[in-house]
Amino acid sequence: xxxLAVIPAYNEEACLEDTVAHLKDACxxxxxxxxxxxxxxxxxxxxxSNGYPHLTMPVNCGLACGFQTGMRYALEHGxxxxxxxxxxxxHLPEYIPAMASHIxxxxxxxxxxxxxxxxxxxxxxxxxxxxxxxxxxxxxxxxITDPTSGMRMFGRDLIGIYxxxxxxxxxxxxxxxxxxxxRRIVEIPARMRERQGGTSYFDMANxxxxxSRTCLSILLFQWFR
Amino acid sequence: xxxxxxxxxxxxAAVTFLIVVGRVRxxxxxxxxxxFWIVLAAVLVLCAVFPGIPTFFSNLLGFMSASNFVFLAxxxxxxxxxxxxxxxxxxxxxxxxxxxxxxxxxxETTGDLRVGQRD
Numbered sequence: 001x002x003x004l005a006v007i008p009a010y011n012e013e014a015c016l017e018d019t020v021a022h023l024k025d026a027c028x029x030x031x032x033x034x035x036x037x038x039x040x041x042x043x044x045x046x047x048x049s050n051g052y053p054h055l056t057m058p059v060n061c062g063l064a065c066g067f068q069t070g071m072r073y074a075l076e077h078g079x080x081x082x083x084x085x086x087x088x089x090x091h092l093p094e095y096i097p098a099m100a101s102h103i104x105x106x107x108x109x110x111x112x113x114x115x116x117x118x119x120x121x122x123x124x125x126x127x128x129x130x131x132x133x134x135x136x137x138x139x140x141x142x143x144i145t146d147p148t149s150g151m152r153m154f155g156r157d158l159i160g161i162y163x164x165x166x167x168x169x170x171x172x173x174x175x176x177x178x179x180x181x182x183r184r185i186v187e188i189p190a191r192m193r194e195r196q197g198g199t200s201y202f203d204m205a206n207x208x209x210x211x212s213r214t215c216l217s218i219l220l221f222q223w224f225r
Numbered sequence: 226x227x228x229x230x231x232x233x234x235x236x237x238a239a240v241t242f243l244i245v246v247g248r249v250r251x252x253x254x255x256x257x258x259x260x261f262w263i264v265l266a267a268v269l270v271l272c273a274v275f276p277g278i279p280t281f282f283s284n285l286l287g288f289m290s291a292s293n294f295v296f297l298a299x300x301x302x303x304x305x306x307x308x309x310x311x312x313x314x315x316x317x318x319x320x321x322x323x324x325x326x327x328x329x330x331x332x333e334t335t336g337d338l339r340v341g342q343r344d
């Protein structure tokens with residue numbers, strides 16, 4: 001089972017090294033690919049000096065575009081699964097083998113769920129996540145406990161679909177769409193850490209944009225896709 | 226607000242909605258960019274179904290009639306949208322420039338074009 005960890009990185013000089021070191025240590029069999037999404041800090045230098053396999057976008061093009069680049073790479077190189085892995089140290093690589101075994105058993109998407117690990121909804125993020133979870137439940141009948149978890153693994157079929165897609169982000173609305181299309185989605189309990197450095201792109205304007213896009217996509221547009 | 230205007234608003238909103246959904250289905254607009262139009266259509270329907278809303282703002286701001294307020298509000302919203310489109314296009318133009326430059330610089334460094342410079 002060839003697994004590729006796609007690590008989108010935009011201005012992640014503060015924690016990229018620790019994240020990659022931890023990943024290599026915990027999962028020596030997993031290949032990694034850093035997608036440097038037009039960072040303006042030392043992210044590129046760090047990738048080069050450490051010899052990380054990486055692709056550098058000449059301009060910042062956003063998470064969805066960067067992730068699609070990783071999916072195209074995975075498709076071209078024949079990987080069986082791709083795990084979306086944050087550069088900021090939130091995700092623990094120890095869960096990757098368990099996720100990969102579910103893919104091997106036929107799952108299309110495996111989500112590392114904080115909720116299944118007993119973490120209740122915390123603050124504004126928890127409320128948003130619970131709302132999205134409820135929307136997915138009423139529109140698709142599938143219960144996704146942690147739709148906003150950024151640690152997701154995708155199987156071969158979905159690698160191809162993402163690689164060729166027009167408007168498919170590695171986000172909850174895509175999970176809803178695939179659930180409705182009958183794809184097998186599995187969640188495993190997983191702890192996560194706080195971001196280990198750098199800053200989140202989730203300011204107020206981005207939260208509104210994210211929530212309006214996600215909710216509208218799940219409630220309305222998934223019926224036409 | 227006249228009955229005719231209310232019906233027109235609803236028709237306009239319905240047409241907008243159908244066009245946007247059609248374009249999303251045909252993969253000609255991204256969902257992120259369609260949010261504005263769906264919300265606008267919803268607001269138009271809201272104003273048509275509950276004319277009390279535009280009437281309230283119209284009285285508050287001292288307009289002659291609610292219709293005048295609706296016209297001005299729609300023009301103002303579209304102007305703001307038009308400006309943000311201009312800003313977005315500027316950003317995209319700059320990105321295309323940077324991409325073209327990156328490709329050109331990359332080709333130069335791969336050595337294919339240096340032949341003519343060697344003596």
